[in-house]
Amino acid sequence: MTLQTEFEFTLPRGYVDSEGNLHRDGVMRLATAADEIYPLKDMRVKSNQAYLVIVLLSRVITRLGTLTSITPAVVERLFSADLAYLQDFYRQINENGSSHLLATCPECNHRFEVDLGVPGE
DSSP: OOOOOEEEEEEEEEETTTSSOOEEEEEEEOOOOOHHHHGOOOHHHOOOOGHHHHHHHHEEEETTEEEEEEEEHHHTTTTTTHHHHHHHHHHHHHHHHHSSSEOOOOTTEEEEEEETTTTTT
């Protein structure tokens, strides 16, 4: 059995770059201890704890559309719905090791799997 360390996702809204190109599909890797410690040394995080998520996500997102260099500036320009989605996605893959969540229909009690990498499922 191999450990899955990268997970594909699709942003609900998408990142619009400086040329007006929309980037929605991306890849996030599992975080390392260094990924969680490094942002604490960042001066932007020291002056504003809310900035921690920006630095952290910029370290673990390996691709967003055609972009392969995801900087804090890129994450800063995400729509708030996409930032919230990525925070939930980060928690899911790092706590459970999977982008899949077990759900139950409230009407018929049918149990099914939902892939958090695909919004709207």
